[in-house]
Amino acid sequence: MHGDDTGRLIYLSVLVGVVGLWFFAQNRLSANKLLQQAAVWGLIFLGAIAAYGLWDDISQTVRPQQTVFADQGKVVVPRSPDGHYYLTAQINGAPVHFVIDTGATMLVLTRDDAAMAGLHPDTLAFTGRANTANGEVRTAPVRLDTLTLGPVTDTNVRAVVNNGDMAQSLMGMTYLQRWGKIEIANGALTLTR
Template sequence: MVRRVPIGLGLKMAAAWVAIFLVLFIGFTLKDDFVALGKRILNDGGGEAQVAAGEALRIRKSLDGHFWVTARVNNENVRFLVDSGATVTSLSAETAARAGIVGSGGMPVLVDTANGMVQAQRGRIEEIQIGAIRRRDLPVHIAEAFGDTDVLGMNFLSSLSSWGVEGQWLILRP
């Protein structure tokens, strides 16, 4: 009834089980990366990122899980991360300079960002246009510390009649 397994065969079987466990563990750990890669390969979520639907503007969620929108800021194209957690629209110093927006020069404000507290200058966008949605004299924060990410905040979103997420789309209604 008792069968002895040679030591070499036993070690091979143990190594095979360890390899199977490692492959399953790595597959489970990186499943989100594999899904994102599959979407890129199949071009799922590709196509037009901003689509006008009547007066509304539909913005497709990007592969990174965020909503990105291209806007005209004082006749300059600027790519914004739409962030309902940001109270005020924020521009990098480089974007502000390119769009001709200058800081007020007064006391800087402290802005709580995902990367911690930073000092920023107050400024104003003369005109911002996203699709058919146009706003004038929009307050902004300007700082070097924002890096290369420009953020469209609640001061813009709350100027709309409504906005919301429907599936993979952000809908902005003027």
């Protein structure tokens, strides 16, 4: 435990002690009322801890998901609460989560996503360079055997693997231009072929 952590723990302990003493002093004549209120606050505290700990699971459940209309050759991606559009495509049979980035030129894979798709990042030649919001990064050009998005499967798709830190793979314009129509309206992005 670091010095800051110890100080915070001491502060929190003193704060809980003071609030507890005040609570007890206010309710010293009514023990039942005191126990009821303590139980309610304890449950609220446990609920907050549970919600914080399970937030990733909860957000995956409530996050809007893409909808595929195979008969129409269409994929509809709802806007996420953070304002971005996220979708899942199959690369060489492996599911890869993308953020749609119309400011990115290429389809850009993280090292982890490249490995899931069977491209061995440790054997790639990172000879390319790309300028990003975080500065210059090294990239390795690759060809994807298959990329399946909704009802459409493309073969021999050009992409790059980013050698830098990147939270999520990016679906850039070189792939998006393969779709005949890209439309953003009513809180959704629609790709049609």
